Amino acid sequence: MALRAILSVLLLAHLSVTTPTPKHKKEKPAAFFLAGDSTTAVQSAGGGGWGNGFLATLQPPAYGVNKGHNGATTVSFVKGGDWATVLNLVKNATDAYNVFVTIQFGHNDQKPANNVSIAQFKTNLASLASDVQELGATPLLFTSLSRRNFNGAQLIQDLGDVVNATREVAAASHIKLIDLNAASRTYVQAIGSAEADKYNLVAGDRTHLNAHGSDVFGRIVADLILKSDKSLSRWIGRNATLSHLIAEGVYA
Secondary structure, eight states: OHHHHHHHHHHHHHHHHHSOOOOOOOOOOEEEEEEESTTTSOOBTTBOOSHHHHHTTBOTTOEEEEOOOTTOOTTHHHHTTHHHHHHHHHHHHTTTSEEEEEEEOOTTTTSGGGOOOHHHHHHHHHHHHHHHHHTTOEEEEEOOOOOOOEETTEEOOOOHHHHHHHHHHHHHHTOEEEOHHHHHHHHHHHHHHHHHGGGBSSTTOOSSBOHHHHHHHHHHHHHHHHHHOGGGGGTBOOOHHHHHHHHTTOOO
16 A cells, blocks of 8 residues: 555656646737837828838738827827827737837927927826836837938937937836937938938938838837847847848948
């Protein structure tokens, strides 16, 4: 009887070691919903940004929707209904997707005519991020895409107030920061004014991007997101050639 008990214990111990652990449920694909101003938005007569270039890097069944709005501030984006649209997209996707919402504002918030103080800007960003978190999605706070204005050979930093404010909100609220301003400034400074102008939506427009510019700066965004979360490499495609040119500061 004692021998039988010993054998039973040994058998149970063997099974506990050799029985395979059940496989985890299949990982949800990523979905990206883009909220922002014209430097995120689809190319049009009134603007155009990095948004569509980034979305083109997504690998199905991952997908995204670009809700960037020309001229938007953190105030008008909410009051005009764009933010409600983004939140509805989130609500409808969270069951089947790992949802991310990119939030990039500042170009228009800093304009005196729009009457958005830095304090209000920070409060608004924190509120937008909180709304996303409450729905079970992940907010990504973006610093503003650099403008491409030069003083001689030196790129002008004219977004410092809103960029610093965005960094402060991300740090204080423990929200992931994507420092697009720093990355885009580094690249634009490296290629210089003449080459940077090739990305202009129209001649003299050093804020918005044409379709090719969207692809290049969308690649910068993709690489920044991949650097911040390597698990997304399954859903965001790579372009080693383009990434290398950008990293080397060569016009692409």
